[in-house]
Amino acid sequence: MSWVQHFGLKEPPFSKEIADSELWLPSSKQGVVTEMLDGIAARHTGILLTGEPGVGKTCVLRVLRHRLPEAGHRLTYCHNATLGRRDFYRQLCVALGLSPKATAAAVFYCISTHVQELSQERIHPVFLLDEAHLLHQDTLDHLHILTNYEWDSKALLTLVLVGLPDLWNRLQLNRNRSLWSRIHTRLSLGGALPADTAEYVHYRLRLAGSDRDLFGSDALAVLHEASGGRLRDIDRLGTAALRHAASRGVRTVDRAVISDLFTGEQSR
Numbered sequence: 001m002s003w004v005q006h007f008g009l010k011e012p013p014f015s016k017e018i019a020d021s022e023l024w025l026p027s028s029k030q031g032v033v034t035e036m037l038d039g040i041a042a043r044h045t046g047i048l049l050t051g052e053p054g055v056g057k058t059c060v061l062r063v064l065r066h067r068l069p070e071a072g073h074r075l076t077y078c079h080n081a082t083l084g085r086r087d088f089y090r091q092l093c094v095a096l097g098l099s100p101k102a103t104a105a106a107v108f109y110c111i112s113t114h115v116q117e118l119s120q121e122r123i124h125p126v127f128l129l130d131e132a133h134l135l136h137q138d139t140l141d142h143l144h145i146l147t148n149y150e151w152d153s154k155a156l157l158t159l160v161l162v163g164l165p166d167l168w169n170r171l172q173l174n175r176n177r178s179l180w181s182r183i184h185t186r187l188s189l190g191g192a193l194p195a196d197t198a199e200y201v202h203y204r205l206r207l208a209g210s211d212r213d214l215f216g217s218d219a220l221a222v223l224h225e226a227s228g229g230r231l232r233d234i235d236r237l238g239t240a241a242l243r244h245a246a247s248r249g250v251r252t253v254d255r256a257v258i259s260d261l262f263t264g265e266q267s268r
Protein backbone atom coordinates (compact mmCIF):
# COMPACT_ATOMS: atom_id res chain seq x y z
CA MET A 1 0.00 0.00 0.00
CA SER A 2 1.38 3.39 -0.92
CA TRP A 3 1.70 6.17 1.65
CA VAL A 4 -1.05 8.08 -0.18
CA GLN A 5 -3.46 5.20 0.38
CA HIS A 6 -2.18 4.72 3.91
CA PHE A 7 -3.60 8.15 4.78
CA GLY A 8 -6.75 7.64 2.70
CA LEU A 9 -5.79 10.47 0.31
CA LYS A 10 -6.84 10.62 -3.33
CA GLU A 11 -3.52 12.12 -4.48
CA PRO A 12 -0.17 13.26 -3.09
CA PRO A 13 -1.07 16.43 -1.16
CA PHE A 14 2.03 18.55 -1.81
CA SER A 15 2.36 18.17 -5.55
CA LYS A 16 3.12 21.14 -7.81
CA GLU A 17 0.30 20.00 -10.06
CA ILE A 18 -2.40 22.12 -8.53
CA ALA A 19 -5.03 23.83 -10.67
CA ASP A 20 -4.90 27.64 -10.93
CA SER A 21 -8.40 27.86 -9.51
CA GLU A 22 -7.41 25.83 -6.45
CA LEU A 23 -4.32 27.75 -5.41
CA TRP A 24 -4.14 28.77 -1.78
CA LEU A 25 -4.74 32.48 -1.29
CA PRO A 26 -4.26 33.77 2.25
CA SER A 27 -4.73 37.52 2.78
CA SER A 28 -1.00 38.24 2.35
CA LYS A 29 -1.01 36.74 -1.16
CA GLN A 30 -4.41 38.18 -1.94
CA GLY A 31 -2.95 41.65 -1.26
CA VAL A 32 -0.09 41.06 -3.71
CA VAL A 33 -2.45 39.82 -6.42
CA THR A 34 -4.78 42.82 -5.91
CA GLU A 35 -1.88 45.26 -6.19
CA MET A 36 -0.74 43.62 -9.41
CA LEU A 37 -4.25 43.69 -10.86
CA ASP A 38 -4.60 47.35 -9.85
CA GLY A 39 -1.25 48.14 -11.46
CA ILE A 40 -2.34 46.51 -14.71
CA ALA A 41 -5.73 48.27 -14.60
CA ALA A 42 -3.98 51.60 -13.99
CA ARG A 43 -1.79 50.82 -17.02
CA HIS A 44 1.42 50.94 -15.05
CA THR A 45 4.40 50.32 -17.24
CA GLY A 46 6.27 48.10 -14.84
CA ILE A 47 5.51 45.79 -11.94
CA LEU A 48 8.15 44.06 -9.86
CA LEU A 49 7.64 41.02 -7.63
CA THR A 50 10.59 39.54 -5.77
CA GLY A 51 10.98 36.81 -3.17
CA GLU A 52 13.20 33.95 -2.07
CA PRO A 53 13.05 30.69 -4.07
CA GLY A 54 9.95 28.65 -3.32
CA VAL A 55 7.86 31.31 -1.56
CA GLY A 56 5.20 31.11 -4.27
CA LYS A 57 5.99 33.82 -6.86
CA THR A 58 5.14 31.77 -9.93
CA CYS A 59 1.94 30.59 -8.25
CA VAL A 60 1.00 34.25 -7.72
CA LEU A 61 1.40 34.72 -11.48
CA ARG A 62 -0.91 31.76 -12.02
CA VAL A 63 -3.52 33.35 -9.75
CA LEU A 64 -3.09 36.57 -11.73
CA ARG A 65 -3.64 34.69 -14.98
CA HIS A 66 -6.77 33.19 -13.52
CA ARG A 67 -8.11 36.52 -12.26
CA LEU A 68 -7.25 38.86 -15.11
CA PRO A 69 -10.27 39.33 -17.38
CA GLU A 70 -9.50 37.63 -20.69
CA ALA A 71 -11.28 40.28 -22.71
CA GLY A 72 -9.05 43.31 -23.09
CA HIS A 73 -5.80 41.63 -22.05
CA ARG A 74 -3.17 39.55 -23.78
CA LEU A 75 -0.99 37.76 -21.27
CA THR A 76 2.40 36.47 -22.34
CA TYR A 77 4.56 34.39 -20.02
CA CYS A 78 8.28 33.95 -20.49
CA HIS A 79 10.70 32.29 -18.11
CA ASN A 80 13.71 31.88 -20.31
CA ALA A 81 15.39 35.07 -19.22
CA THR A 82 18.96 33.92 -19.80
CA LEU A 83 18.85 34.78 -23.46
CA GLY A 84 20.88 37.57 -25.01
CA ARG A 85 18.96 40.56 -26.29
CA ARG A 86 18.32 39.35 -29.82
CA ASP A 87 17.17 35.87 -28.83
CA PHE A 88 15.11 37.39 -26.09
CA TYR A 89 13.19 39.51 -28.58
CA ARG A 90 12.83 36.59 -30.95
CA GLN A 91 11.28 34.60 -28.16
CA LEU A 92 8.95 37.44 -27.30
CA CYS A 93 7.90 37.50 -30.96
CA VAL A 94 7.05 33.81 -30.87
CA ALA A 95 5.17 34.24 -27.59
CA LEU A 96 3.12 37.00 -29.18
CA GLY A 97 2.33 34.76 -32.13
CA LEU A 98 4.52 36.71 -34.57
CA SER A 99 7.07 35.17 -36.87
CA PRO A 100 10.62 35.68 -35.59
CA LYS A 101 12.73 38.07 -37.63
CA ALA A 102 16.39 37.89 -38.49
CA THR A 103 17.70 41.11 -37.03
CA ALA A 104 17.16 42.71 -33.65
CA ALA A 105 15.89 45.88 -35.28
CA ALA A 106 13.31 43.96 -37.34
CA VAL A 107 12.15 42.02 -34.31
CA PHE A 108 11.82 45.18 -32.29
CA TYR A 109 9.88 46.92 -35.05
CA CYS A 110 7.59 43.92 -35.43
CA ILE A 111 6.81 43.83 -31.70
CA SER A 112 6.17 47.53 -31.34
CA THR A 113 3.84 47.56 -34.38
CA HIS A 114 1.96 44.60 -32.97
CA VAL A 115 1.60 46.22 -29.56
CA GLN A 116 0.24 49.37 -31.17
CA GLU A 117 -2.26 47.33 -33.21
CA LEU A 118 -3.44 45.64 -30.02
CA SER A 119 -3.92 49.04 -28.47
CA GLN A 120 -6.18 50.06 -31.35
CA GLU A 121 -8.25 46.96 -30.60
CA ARG A 122 -8.24 48.05 -26.93
CA ILE A 123 -6.22 45.01 -25.90
CA HIS A 124 -3.57 45.62 -23.26
CA PRO A 125 -0.59 43.28 -23.45
CA VAL A 126 0.89 42.09 -20.17
CA PHE A 127 4.30 40.54 -20.46
CA LEU A 128 5.23 38.33 -17.50
CA LEU A 129 8.94 37.76 -17.24
CA ASP A 130 9.69 35.09 -14.64
CA GLU A 131 13.20 34.35 -13.33
CA ALA A 132 14.05 37.91 -14.36
CA HIS A 133 17.10 38.00 -12.05
CA LEU A 134 18.77 35.94 -14.79
CA LEU A 135 18.36 38.63 -17.45
CA HIS A 136 21.54 39.66 -19.22
CA GLN A 137 22.43 43.26 -18.64
CA ASP A 138 22.13 44.07 -22.34
CA THR A 139 18.53 42.81 -22.33
CA LEU A 140 17.79 44.75 -19.16
CA ASP A 141 19.30 47.89 -20.72
CA HIS A 142 16.77 47.63 -23.49
CA LEU A 143 13.61 46.70 -21.63
CA HIS A 144 12.42 50.22 -20.89
CA ILE A 145 12.49 50.96 -24.62
CA LEU A 146 9.96 48.19 -25.14
CA THR A 147 7.54 50.00 -22.89
CA ASN A 148 8.03 53.41 -24.43
CA TYR A 149 5.44 54.35 -27.05
CA GLU A 150 4.34 57.61 -28.58
CA TRP A 151 7.18 59.61 -27.12
CA ASP A 152 6.77 57.83 -23.81
CA SER A 153 3.31 59.26 -23.31
CA LYS A 154 1.55 55.91 -23.25
CA ALA A 155 2.05 52.57 -21.56
CA LEU A 156 0.90 50.16 -24.21
CA LEU A 157 2.45 47.25 -22.43
CA THR A 158 2.77 46.26 -18.79
CA LEU A 159 5.98 44.50 -18.01
CA VAL A 160 5.85 42.25 -14.94
CA LEU A 161 9.32 41.31 -13.70
CA VAL A 162 9.49 38.43 -11.23
CA GLY A 163 12.64 37.14 -9.59
CA LEU A 164 14.85 36.63 -6.57
CA PRO A 165 15.47 39.50 -4.11
CA ASP A 166 18.77 40.33 -5.91
CA LEU A 167 16.72 41.65 -8.80
CA TRP A 168 15.39 44.48 -6.65
CA ASN A 169 18.93 45.57 -5.76
CA ARG A 170 20.08 45.24 -9.31
CA LEU A 171 17.28 47.42 -10.66
CA GLN A 172 18.25 50.12 -8.20
CA LEU A 173 21.70 50.44 -9.74
CA ASN A 174 22.32 53.69 -11.55
CA ARG A 175 22.65 51.90 -14.84
CA ASN A 176 19.07 50.59 -14.61
CA ARG A 177 17.42 53.79 -13.47
CA SER A 178 15.41 54.30 -16.69
CA LEU A 179 13.68 51.00 -16.14
CA TRP A 180 13.46 51.33 -12.34
CA SER A 181 11.72 54.70 -12.58
CA ARG A 182 9.00 53.12 -14.74
CA ILE A 183 8.30 50.36 -12.23
CA HIS A 184 5.57 51.89 -10.13
CA THR A 185 4.30 48.75 -8.41
CA ARG A 186 7.10 47.20 -6.34
CA LEU A 187 6.20 44.14 -4.31
CA SER A 188 8.04 41.52 -2.36
CA LEU A 189 6.65 38.20 -1.27
CA GLY A 190 7.81 36.88 2.08
CA GLY A 191 7.83 33.35 3.44
CA ALA A 192 4.89 31.92 5.35
CA LEU A 193 4.49 32.87 9.02
CA PRO A 194 3.96 29.95 11.46
CA ALA A 195 0.17 30.32 11.30
CA ASP A 196 0.34 30.41 7.47
CA THR A 197 2.37 27.19 7.40
CA ALA A 198 -0.30 25.44 9.45
CA GLU A 199 -3.05 26.84 7.23
CA TYR A 200 -1.20 25.87 4.05
CA VAL A 201 -0.62 22.29 5.19
CA HIS A 202 -4.23 22.00 6.26
CA TYR A 203 -5.44 23.46 2.96
CA ARG A 204 -3.38 21.11 0.80
CA LEU A 205 -4.36 18.05 2.83
CA ARG A 206 -8.05 18.94 2.50
CA LEU A 207 -7.64 19.35 -1.26
CA ALA A 208 -6.07 15.90 -1.42
CA GLY A 209 -9.12 14.46 0.33
CA SER A 210 -8.05 14.30 3.96
CA ASP A 211 -10.82 14.69 6.50
CA ARG A 212 -8.59 14.96 9.56
CA ASP A 213 -5.40 16.75 10.60
CA LEU A 214 -2.47 14.53 9.71
CA PHE A 215 0.10 16.76 11.40
CA GLY A 216 0.19 17.47 15.10
CA SER A 217 0.72 21.10 16.11
CA ASP A 218 4.24 20.51 17.40
CA ALA A 219 5.13 18.71 14.16
CA LEU A 220 3.84 21.75 12.26
CA ALA A 221 6.08 23.99 14.33
CA VAL A 222 9.11 21.84 13.44
CA LEU A 223 8.05 21.79 9.78
CA HIS A 224 7.78 25.56 9.77
CA GLU A 225 11.17 26.00 11.37
CA ALA A 226 12.88 23.55 9.01
CA SER A 227 11.29 24.98 5.87
CA GLY A 228 11.82 28.64 6.76
CA GLY A 229 8.24 29.19 5.57
CA ARG A 230 9.17 28.53 1.93
CA LEU A 231 6.27 26.63 0.42
CA ARG A 232 8.40 24.48 -1.85
CA ASP A 233 10.38 23.29 1.18
CA ILE A 234 7.16 22.67 3.09
CA ASP A 235 6.04 20.52 0.13
CA ARG A 236 9.24 18.50 0.17
CA LEU A 237 9.51 18.07 3.93
CA GLY A 238 5.78 17.52 4.40
CA THR A 239 5.85 14.72 1.84
CA ALA A 240 8.92 13.16 3.45
CA ALA A 241 7.21 13.30 6.87
CA LEU A 242 4.06 11.60 5.58
CA ARG A 243 6.07 8.87 3.88
CA HIS A 244 8.06 8.33 7.02
CA ALA A 245 4.93 8.08 9.17
CA ALA A 246 3.41 5.61 6.71
CA SER A 247 6.54 3.46 6.73
CA ARG A 248 6.31 3.32 10.53
CA GLY A 249 2.63 2.45 10.28
CA VAL A 250 1.41 5.46 12.27
CA ARG A 251 -1.63 7.56 11.41
CA THR A 252 -0.37 11.04 12.28
CA VAL A 253 2.85 12.96 11.96
CA ASP A 254 3.76 13.94 15.50
CA ARG A 255 6.93 15.40 16.92
CA ALA A 256 8.50 11.93 17.31
CA VAL A 257 8.02 11.09 13.60
CA ILE A 258 9.36 14.37 12.37
CA SER A 259 12.36 14.47 14.73
CA ASP A 260 13.18 10.90 13.76
CA LEU A 261 12.99 11.89 10.10
CA PHE A 262 15.31 14.86 10.51
CA THR A 263 17.81 12.92 12.59
CA GLY A 264 17.84 10.32 9.81
CA GLU A 265 18.29 13.03 7.16
CA GLN A 266 21.24 14.56 8.95
CA SER A 267 23.04 11.29 9.56
CA ARG A 268 22.62 10.20 5.94
Ligand SMILES: Nc1ncnc2c1ncn2[C@@H]1O[C@H](COP(=O)(O)OP(=O)(O)O)[C@@H](O)[C@H]1O
Nearest residue numbers: 015016023024053054055056057058059231232
Ligand atom coordinates in the same frame (compact mmCIF):
# COMPACT_ATOMS: atom_id res chain seq x y z
N1 LIG B 1 -0.71 29.85 -3.66
C1 LIG B 1 -0.31 28.57 -3.61
N2 LIG B 1 -1.20 27.57 -3.47
C2 LIG B 1 -0.80 26.29 -3.40
N3 LIG B 1 0.48 25.91 -3.49
C3 LIG B 1 1.42 26.85 -3.64
C4 LIG B 1 1.08 28.24 -3.71
N4 LIG B 1 2.21 28.95 -3.84
C5 LIG B 1 3.22 28.05 -3.86
N5 LIG B 1 2.75 26.80 -3.73
C6 LIG B 1 3.54 25.56 -3.68
O1 LIG B 1 4.90 25.90 -3.55
C7 LIG B 1 5.65 25.49 -4.70
C8 LIG B 1 6.63 26.58 -5.07
O2 LIG B 1 5.93 27.73 -5.50
P1 LIG B 1 6.44 28.65 -6.70
O3 LIG B 1 5.37 29.61 -7.03
O4 LIG B 1 6.97 27.79 -7.81
O5 LIG B 1 7.66 29.40 -5.99
P2 LIG B 1 8.69 30.47 -6.59
O6 LIG B 1 8.23 30.83 -7.96
O7 LIG B 1 8.66 31.62 -5.62
O8 LIG B 1 10.04 29.78 -6.56
C9 LIG B 1 4.61 25.20 -5.78
O9 LIG B 1 5.06 24.16 -6.63
C10 LIG B 1 3.38 24.77 -4.97
O10 LIG B 1 3.40 23.40 -4.67
Ligand SMILES: [Mg+2]
Nearest residue numbers: 057058059130
Ligand atom coordinates in the same frame (compact mmCIF):
# COMPACT_ATOMS: atom_id res chain seq x y z
MG1 LIG C 1 9.18 30.56 -9.81
